[in-house]
Amino acid sequence: MSEDLNSIVTAPPGGVMTDEVGVITGELELHTRLADDGTLILRIRYKGAAEWYRPEGGAYRLHDPRDHAVVHRVLADLLHRPHG
Numbered sequence: 001m002s003e004d005l006n007s008i009v010t011a012p013p014g015g016v017m018t019d020e021v022g023v024i025t026g027e028l029e030l031h032t033r034l035a036d037d038g039t040l041i042l043r044i045r046y047k048g049a050a051e052w053y054r055p056e057g058g059a060y061r062l063h064d065p066r067d068h069a070v071v072h073r074v075l076a077d078l079l080h081r082p083h084g
Helices: 065-079
Strands: 005-010 016-018 021-022 027-034 039-046
Touching: 005 039, 016 039, 016 065, 027 065
Parallel strands: none
Antiparallel strands: 005 027, 016 021, 027 039
């Protein structure tokens, strides 16, 4: 399994939709982990909170583990849009 990656982001206007609690807003922490089978595990939480949520969407699979860091950075950049 590859390393866990974390980034602090500020949610875009309208927030980030999660499977468990709906929309979350404000300062958030994005966490990604790449499982041995290539499944990319995404989680998000309020910065400093204990409870993690799954961003809305399907299962993701990477074909090359070296892509994990790049995909994490793209996700963080997409989510970090404090001004839209």
